[in-house]
Amino acid sequence: MPPTPANRTALLDPLDPGEWPEEIPVLIVGGGPVGLSSAILLAQRGIETLLVERRSFESRFPRAHLLNVRTMEIFDEMGVADDIYALSPADENWRKVAWYTSVAGPSPEHGLKLGEVPAWGGGVDAVRHAQASPRAFANLPQIRLDGLLWAHAEAVAPGRIRAFHELTGVEQADDAVVATILDRGSGETRRIRARYLVAADGGRVSAELLGVEREGPKAIQDVISCYVSTDLSFWEGGTALLTHSMQPSGNGRPVGALQALGPHYYDRRSPEWLVARVRRGGEEVSDDEATQLRGIRRMLGVSEDHPITLQSVSHWQYEGVVADRFRVGRAFLAGDAAHRHPPTGGLGLNGGVQDAHNLAWKLAAVLRGEAPASLLDSYEWERRPVAAHNTAHSLENAGRHGPIGAALGLGPGVGEAEGWKQIEIFASDTAEGERRRAAVEAAVLENTNDYSQLNVEAGFAYVAGALLPEEGSEVLSGSPTEFRPSARPGSHLPHLWLQHARGATPTAPVSTLDLVDPRRLTLLVSEGAAGPWAEAVAGLAGTGVPVVLRPIDERDSAWRDLCEVDAGGAVLVRPDRKVAWRTRRLPGRPRDVLEDVRRTVMAGGRPCAEDPAAPFMRRIRDAAAALSAAASR
Ligand SMILES: Cc1cc2nc3c(=O)[nH]c(=O)nc-3n(C[C@H](O)[C@H](O)[C@H](O)COP(=O)(O)OP(=O)(O)OC[C@H]3O[C@@H](n4cnc5c(N)ncnc54)[C@H](O)[C@@H]3O)c2cc1C
Known part of the structure; x- marks a missing residue:
């Protein structure tokens, strides 16, 4: 049984642990943080799932521990953030x-x-x-986080989270994925049809079974x-x-x-x-x-x-590997199954949970019939460039320690006894000691690109996908440390405390991010322009994902400067809090414009003419070559 009392309400009908449905909307493979997060996020959207994990859910091998602000926003939506903060x-x-x-x-x-x-x-x-x-950023070792996620997943999707069951085969049909599951206790195998499969197995088997190449250097x-x-x-x-x-x-x-x-x-x-x-x-x-x-x-x-x-x-x-495809037919790779890089930067688990969040609302919208299946193509177009960027950045972070050693006087060919003498000089009350201390300090400070990388964690953007891109969008603009909020489509909706939103009190304001509906598209407008926008929303066709209007009180008008829209403008936000579209002013026929925008966004958009991951794949090779050379000396 899960380690903590499961005090959450079930969101799906319980399944008897011995019961195996022949068909399931989503089969999740892997009970690490990415698979378990997928199970919770899909259950919250009413999507029936089954999760299989080849081992138990307890881990004795410490790995991740740092949970960045975007991940904590997702964990908050999943209802697990308070438990994490209580332990962090x-x-x-x-x-x-x-x-x-x-x-x-x-x-x-x-x-x-x-x-x-x-x-x-x-x-x-x-x-x-x-x-x-x-x-806020949180710190909870994965040896404890995994158990907590397991308890929550089991509570919201009772009987659907199954240990000691292993995926051993995948066949793709037109309308389903047929997965072969081995019961590691009894040795029996069974076949399950799933409309979609989320491969969150950490990269062990899914890539091979699905014929996906994992590009990039291994065994560095x-x-x-x-x-x-x-x-x-x-x-x-x-x-x-x-x-x-x-x-x-x-x-x-x-x-x-x-x-x-x-x-x-x-x-x-x-x-x-x-x-x-x-x-x-x-x-x-x-x-x-x-x-x-x-x-x-x-x-x-x-x-x-x-x-x-x-x-x-x-x-x-x-290693520094990124899957060449994140989608194969009806199967999607997420987390370490799709990208693996060193922990320098703490982006592995964080990036994986963000994959799960990107995929969950899209799978739910397609399965509910609110979006065409083409929406699912945008998962790869959006997440793969970010994964490639994070992989390159993590390898570069690993290389930032070398200059500290060089400034100390250490390096290849400097023996043990000589090395300690060099450190003695560094510590000495001499001009050379002072010079070395200044050089070490400068080299240490370079590592703020890793440990203060707020822009990497919070400022990444999607340049193509389920959005209407604006000219000049980049996966990451500016340095790793310099975060600037932006409402450019593909970016995360900027956070601003609203003092006058419904439910806000002087001591507990409401964030713009809390206005976003996790199942529908959210249209943020100023209260003064709410009339024409409300008419536009009311006039939308009844089919398709609903749009919910959130007028913002005129006394909180600072949101307009942050999002660069004027009094009649609007920002359309996806369930994952990414901006899908913005208009700086009220358009001539708001309903027609909004209908077009909604159709384009939910159809998944178009891929970029040039692969936005390509420059990062080159950076991965360069950084890995430098690390391999240093490791072999
Ligand atoms: C030392 C270290 C420190 C780290 N620190 C950080 C950090 O601070 N922040 C951060 O973000 N990341 C960090 N990471 C990376 C992080 O641990 C991983 O990115 C994260 O665990 C990936 O989660 P996942 O769910 O994709 O894969 P995993 O955690 O590997 O889970 C995959 C699961 O799938 C199961 N499985 C495999 N094959 C099958 C199958 N055929 N059928 C069924 N189940 C299967 C496995 O048993 C496993 O439980 C660190 C990693 C290391 C090694």
């Missing part, structure tokens, strides 16, 4: 990333702090984050992740959630990273930790406890008898 520490301490040589060790150069940056909406970034979204660097319990409360410097360790044996790159896993504190008081070590060529890979503990103690610089309990060991690799 409210204090500022975890919103920091540091670079150290080690935690402790025999010389003054061990346990030495090299630098620190605020991260994930902390420090000076708090204001910018609050301007971008009504929801090997990493060993150890989940441990140990007491590091003696470490005065341990005030960050994530600490990178720079030592001579890294040849100028981090030897690994130490991440606090809580559960209650996410700094030196944390009882649980993830110790991720980069595996050098030729290094022992044995998972036996003694070998792993030796490697961990060496990286931390603690003594041979410092108590450490090893909970689990996992091996993974840096």
